[in-house]
Amino acid sequence: MVTEHTDVRQHILDTAKPIILGKGFSAVGLNELLSAADVPKGSFYHYFKSKEAFGEALLDSYFSSYRSRLSDLLNSGGGSAGERLMNYWQQWLDTQASDGTDGKCLAVKLGGEVSDISEPMRIALARGTSSIVELIAGCIREAQQDASLPAEIDADKCALTLYNLWLGATVLTKIRRDSSALEAAMTTTRQLLKQAP
Template sequence: MGAIQGDTRRSILDTAQRIMARKGFSAVGINEVLTAAGVPKGSFYHFFGSKDAFGEAMIRAYFADYLADMDRILAQPGLTSAERLMNYWQNWHETQSLDECQGKCLAVKLGAEVADLSEAMRIALKEGTTAVTDRLERTISAGLKDGSLTTDTSARDTAQALYDMWLGASIMVKIHRDIGPLDTATVVTRQLLHL
């Protein structure tokens, strides 16, 4: 794929992430995304075979960017594993508490909605969220080794519980329009990691 085609495809995906993070997958038509991206309608089917294929590509692109950002946060030099992990949660707190998350909350917004609409999108979400949990598990394991944190359960179970809690807290923020659930998640995270 040429650079211009790649740029156009990426522009469509980035625009869709921003719009769908606000409105949801079903509520957004392809024309709205293409108009906002400044791309002719005929281009859509050149890049994506269907709206479901488009949704899958958008979710995969979202997680590729998300995981790269997560890797950057979790690899910060000069910090303990616990400090890196808490920086990740602080970043989550900052990006999820915004009214307009600019696509950074796509998994929170679309998770329940698309899991029942499309098996391909559900699998893309499952793979993406599993990759997040894998990174959390590795960081918790490193924290157990460097002594910066302790847990009462396995690193995997702790990682899964933390991720589940933060996803739930992010949904509650949207329901209540209050960041209190993320503040609570921060406190409970520190307790679970004995920080």
Template sequence: MSVMEKDTRSVILATGQAIMGRKGFSGVGLMEILAEAGVPKGSFYHYFKSKDAFGEALLDAYFADYLAAIDAILAKPGLTGAERLMLYFANWRENQSTSDCQGRCLAVKLGAEVADLSEPMRLALKAGTNGIIGRMQIMIEAGAADGSLRVPGQAADLAATLYYQWLGASVMVKILRTHDPFEKALEATRMALGMHAR
């Protein structure tokens, strides 16, 4: 694929991510994406076989960027495991705001919707969320090793539980139009990790 082709494909994906982040997967037609991207309709099928294939590529690109952002937190020097985890959740709260998140919260926006529509998109969501949980596990294990966190049980189970909790809080933020669910999730996270005495 040439540089120009990669650029066109990236523009279509970025435009789709922004629009679907606002409207969902089913609420957006290909023509709307292509018109906003400034790409002719025929070009779409050069890059994607179908809307479902586009959705799968969209989720793959979204999670690649998301996981790279977590990897940047993991690579920051001089932080404890607890500090890395709290930085991750601070970024989560910022990106999952009650205002228009412009595609930054695609897993929250599309998760329940597309999991029942397309098996490839469900698998892309599963792979992406497993990648997030795995990185959270690394931060939790690092915190247990450096003494900044008290971890009861298995770090993998705790990472999954915290992710599910924050995912639910993100949905409730959208419903309630307040950040209170994030505050409750943060408090529960601190309790689960033994951070209250600090």
């Protein structure tokens, strides 16, 4: 059992993420989460005042980690900014088309489920997704500066359009159980960014 305050809190969040990615938020009871994390119920309420507060913290933790990984990929990966951006979409296609929960998008899993039942969780989703769009827009601007993307692209609008496209394609991938929507998203992405296949 983990003993440090922040470690226990993060341990609960880290243990819960794959379970919730597999089953959803409402279908997972506290007993299942606490048993998997090997944490007593009283400890859970020491860190989270309710399951909803836990859900908000889970989303904040997910987006914080995602932003960090995305920032590393977009800002310090090899190649031009345009190449790094296309690598991001390729990684998205690879992870979201695969089986299992590893690397899956929590925004896709919980967006439709919790947005109507929890305002704090909806706000956490909105805040998190907006921060991802900002990183993408920043990479587009950098790609315009290094001439790996066309200067006429509106970075903010393009980033939002692409993120919306990929979120929707990921939902369709779950529905269809094939990667056709993600492959179509990649084709559209190349067209919008004027990148050769």
